[in-house]
Amino acid sequence: MFLFVYLVLLLVSGAQTGFYGVVYTYSFLDLQESGYFVINNEKLSFSSCEEYDLFVCSGNCSGQPVFTIDESRGEWCQKEFLFALPNASLTTFYTPAVYSNWTENRNGIELSAAEVRIELRNRSDIHKPNSSPRTNILPLVRVPSNCQRNINLLVSDPDGDEVRCRYAAGLECHTCTPPSVLTVSPACTLSFSPTNSSAEGPYAVQLTVEDFPRQSIILTNGSNSQEVITTSNSLSKIPVQFVFRVDPAAPSCTEGVYLPRFLPPTPENGAQIYTDVNQTVQINIRAEATQAVITELLFSGPLNVAKSSSGSGNFTLTWTPSAIDAELSHTFCFVVQANSSSSVYQSDLRCIFVTTRSNPTTPIPLTTTTATLTPSFTTTPPPNTTRQQTTTTTTLSSTIPNSTPNPGPYYVLALNAKISTTLSLKNNTEAILQQMKDELIRQGLPSDIILKLINSVELEVTIT
Incomplete structure (x- = not known):
């Protein structure tokens, strides 16, 4: 319960009137000597750095895990609050948060609110808890009223999940009125079309970003209770909030x-x-x-x-x-x-x-007859069987150690890959698998590795 209590104590309503948004992410790290850790990153933006300090640290952030990111003097200041949670419980945390009063905006949103869902149950596909999607945006994005603009929110997911964006709803916002001048797609593109001068001014944008597994998985909590999560169920959700300003025509x-x-x-x-x-x-x-x-x-x-x-x-x-x-x-x-x-x-x-x-590594681009590959491998002694995320589009990327590995069995770990080929996955599975096997062997894996296609996005590699 430590995480829930901590966030509620931090995210209390402020009396200031200059909130410019938040971006929250969390990352579940691998087992360390002292146990598991969850790294929480919370970027908060206000109209000034002094206002941030007053809200988060009662006016004095010295000695606190608070770091200034950037500021635009007279407009906004963004700082990040960073903390690590050791020995994380294998459970799910819902953290409703009330921040402060939004800066003045055209869509009538006064009090800022958000909801974070932190999923820390053990996943059956990656054998550890989930990490949230990762993304970012500036506290203030502006565009002239007569100019077309698409904002492509750059998102990624450490676990290879599908990331989707939508406007916040329900408990994810205090007032949930989306800006009339922006549309958002599940692929995380915000679109603005030229408008008239009557629509000029600032708008509060409140997004929710979620990650969805690419296949059904089982989540197991600390009491060994299990739940099946399908591709229609989100794992975690994070708030992404900022100000979008429509300026006079250019x-x-x-x-x-x-x-x-x-x-x-x-x-x-x-x-x-x-x-x-x-x-x-x-x-x-x-x-x-x-x-x-x-x-x-x-x-x-x-x-x-x-x-x-x-x-x-x-x-x-x-x-x-x-x-x-x-x-x-x-x-x-x-x-x-x-x-x-x-x-x-x-x-x-x-x-x-x-x-x-x-570890020091260097990405090396590679090519084959019908597939363009840029693989990356890690030579660490894991279990005998690992799974790799793949899709049948564009490139495959990762890293290869600079130093020569020690003689012995090699293993491929958590290789995220995208593959482009003219062959049909349905009709030419064996040919595609053979090309992938040849490429893995060329990169130093034993010649007796066994490849098995689990589904269209997952490949199992067994090293005997």
Whole structure:
């Protein structure tokens, strides 16, 4: 019960009127020497950093596990509250949360509320509890009223589950009126179409993000009671809340004129960067706006990211992951902002994944006759049988150790894979399995491995 009590004590109603949203995620880590751990990340945003401190820490956050992420002075400040829960109970926690009064908005939402569901029962497919979906967004996203804009919320799931987005409902919000100017798809795309000036202003956006297993699984609690969860049942749910502002019309919606346009070497939206514990990552971002002056880069990401500028339109995000980030994929989101007269213009929201590996590794792209593969393997002595998530689309990605492994049996662990092939899974199963086996053997696995297709998304590899 520790987790439930802790959150309720933290998330009490505040008297301030400048709430700008929340993004909550949790990650269940593998067994450590002191037991299992659940890492909880709660990004909260208010109209100022002082308001955050007053709400969360009664005005003084020194000595607390609170870290400033970024701020846009005069608009918002985002900080993250991070804590680890040791020796987690194998149960399900529902944590209704009341935060504070929303900043003024057009859809009439005053008090912010959310509901988190933390699923910590043991899963039959991965043999450990669930981790929530991972995503991120800035506290304030803005667009001129005459410009089309799609916000593709970049989501991932550590367990390979399907992630779906929807507007919050019921206990997930105090007032559940969605913004009239935005539509949300289950695939987590928010769409804005040009509108008239009467719709201009800020809107409170309250989303719920859920993960669904790709096949029926069994959840077992600490008392060995079991429940079957199907693909229609969500495992966990997290709140994603922010402010969407419709600004006055821009003279032009063409990127690079008033609205900043990203230029190389800026990573593309959805790009994947791999790093290792204690290895520094630099994300270089460049943008231009010929009729406006670029003023700043705004971002949201993990704690301890440093932001710097080397001239107008040139920015760098620098981050060094620690041991607590091992095996986690963090979502970095950023925009570039520009001014022209009294108007503020924001680029598209761009988000990327940065995944931290626990051991030094290097991804190696590979190709075969009919399938494009970029595999990754780990040579650790696990049980004799492991399962790998696969789909019959695009690429297969992971890592291969730099050092030469010791002689002996090798095993493939938790390989998330996507495979693109011209062959039919229904009619050419044996041929596809043979190509996959050949590729695994080429990567160093024994020649007597046995591959069995469990279903369209799960492959079993047995090493004799």
